[in-house]
Amino acid sequence: MASVTADQIYQLDADLIADAIKLRFYPLAIEGGEGCRLRDVEGEEYLDFTAGWAVANTGYNHPHVKQAVIEQLNRTTFASLISGMHEPALRLAEKLTELVPGNFEKKAWFGLSGSDASETVGRLLPLATGKRRMVSFIGAYHGSTAASMAMSAHVAQTQFIGGGHVVKVPYPNPYRCPFGDDIGDCAERAIRFLEDYIFKTICPPDDVAGIIVEAVQSDGGDIVPPPNFLPMLEDVCRRHDIYLVVDDVKVGMGRTGEMFSFQHFDVTPDVVILGKSLGGGLPLSAVVARREILDVGPALAIFTTTGNGLSCAAGLSTIEAIEKDGLVENAREVGAYLHDRLSELQDDHPLIGDVRGLGMIQGVELVKDRDTKAPASTEAAKVVYRAFELGLLVFYVGMFSNVLEITPPLILTEADVDEGVDILDQALSDVEAGKVSDDDVARYAGW
Numbered sequence: 001m002a003s004v005t006a007d008q009i010y011q012l013d014a015d016l017i018a019d020a021i022k023l024r025f026y027p028l029a030i031e032g033g034e035g036c037r038l039r040d041v042e043g044e045e046y047l048d049f050t051a052g053w054a055v056a057n058t059g060y061n062h063p064h065v066k067q068a069v070i071e072q073l074n075r076t077t078f079a080s081l082i083s084g085m086h087e088p089a090l091r092l093a094e095k096l097t098e099l100v101p102g103n104f105e106k107k108a109w110f111g112l113s114g115s116d117a118s119e120t121v122g123r124l125l126p127l128a129t130g131k132r133r134m135v136s137f138i139g140a141y142h143g144s145t146a147a148s149m150a151m152s153a154h155v156a157q158t159q160f161i162g163g164g165h166v167v168k169v170p171y172p173n174p175y176r177c178p179f180g181d182d183i184g185d186c187a188e189r190a191i192r193f194l195e196d197y198i199f200k201t202i203c204p205p206d207d208v209a210g211i212i213v214e215a216v217q218s219d220g221g222d223i224v225p226p227p228n229f230l231p232m233l234e235d236v237c238r239r240h241d242i243y244l245v246v247d248d249v250k251v252g253m254g255r256t257g258e259m260f261s262f263q264h265f266d267v268t269p270d271v272v273i274l275g276k277s278l279g280g281g282l283p284l285s286a287v288v289a290r291r292e293i294l295d296v297g298p299a300l301a302i303f304t305t306t307g308n309g310l311s312c313a314a315g316l317s318t319i320e321a322i323e324k325d326g327l328v329e330n331a332r333e334v335g336a337y338l339h340d341r342l343s344e345l346q347d348d349h350p351l352i353g354d355v356r357g358l359g360m361i362q363g364v365e366l367v368k369d370r371d372t373k374a375p376a377s378t379e380a381a382k383v384v385y386r387a388f389e390l391g392l393l394v395f396y397v398g399m400f401s402n403v404l405e406i407t408p409p410l411i412l413t414e415a416d417v418d419e420g421v422d423i424l425d426q427a428l429s430d431v432e433a434g435k436v437s438d439d440d441v442a443r444y445a446g447w
Contacts, residue, residue, distance in 0.1 A: 031043075047420050059409040069282070096286055102290075106290060108286055109301065113285050114249030125210045126209045140171070142247055146160075171213075187226035211244060214248075222357055237270075243271060257328065330412070349429070351428060353365045382431045387424060
């Protein structure tokens with residue numbers, strides 16, 4: 001593949017790869033990568049502030065993860081959990097049930113992506129409880145299978161009809177509170193809306209199996225909720241005998257400066273959903289939950305390659321690398337430096353309306369006007385495109401496609417932060433000066 005030119009790859013991609021799988025922001029043809037850097041087929045190197053949608057937490061080609069995969073591959077190319085057992089899955093399950101908080105019996109379920117893990121939760125909770133309904137939050141992106149999309153409420157999925165058994169309620173966004181900016185505590189209003197209105201009208205709590213939530217809502221705009229939100233939500237669940245489900249697919253495994261994002265808020269979920277970075281780049285997801293949920297019956301959530309040996313070996317070695325290399329602490333410390341450097345940009349760039357995040361998930365919301373907060377969606381597309389031209393990979397997310405999302409590998413250094421933020425500074429200046437045209441980004445619609 002390295003001998004193929006970029007132009008040839010672009011043409012082959014256009015001719016052969018389905019548009020339905022694409023979410024493109026610029027013409028990137030990857031040839032390889034190490035650490036926090038990717039290189040394209042023409043030898044150009046890029047500092048990566050995306051980690052491939054928060055997958056490469058340990059960086060690209062981490063030697064410990066790579067060696068574990070090679071050793072497992074030398075044993076067998078395939079081993080599944082459906083009709084047999086193997087040690088990599090058992091060791092990984094043992095590690096995850098120890099790591100995930102909760103003074104109760106836990107088990108692990110393995111899949112291939114955050115989507116199938118979310119779908120499994122949506123399938124098993126009603127069976128385990130005898131309750132028909134689920135509650136999720138507007139802005140959530142829980143997956144792209146039919147059932148996980150039914151629990152989602154992201155603008156990118158509005159062309160699909162969600163499940164009638166899922167009730168979606170507002171997520172407390174401190175920058176854009178759905179109840180208005182002058183109503184006081186946004187989290188308290190969100191909880192009151194759920195308990196005093198939704199539960200008393202269209203969704204009786206005694207028929208709700210679970211509430212699924214992101215402790216940091218990522219694709220919805222990298223939103224960190226008020227600190228009292230999750231504790232109040234947990235209290236609602238306990239009083240109404242509802243399972244609390246945390247989707248940690250994108251922001252778990254050390255990204256926020258804690259191993260799991262909900263640990264910032266001192267809550268204990270009944271169910272934790274993991275994916276993306278868990279497999280160190282290989283397809284792997286997990287549900288770690290109370291035993292009674294995952295033991296509701298056999299063969300209710302199976303896939304042929306579920307818990308395959310290669311992915312589980314990669315998963316266990318990824319956790320080992322995170323612990324051995326101190327990446328949770330690095331995410332916390334370098335993430336704080338990253339946040340400060342991004343916040344400095346706000347003084348010089350009127351496009352920036354808000355900077356927010358925890359650890360190494362940071363969101364920079366772009367607006368046309370800071371008073372009206374009108375989303376600067378086109379400008380976001382231009383900034384990420386210009387940053388790519390300057391040697392930095394960054395994506396944008398959000399309900400209005402106007403939030404620069406920064407999720408670098410957790411091995412990022414302060415020197416990397418300075419390099420990347422300086423490129424963002426230049427990209428913002430170039431867009432504000434009108435140096436990036438609409439035609440430049442027309443092919444890359446993103447969301």
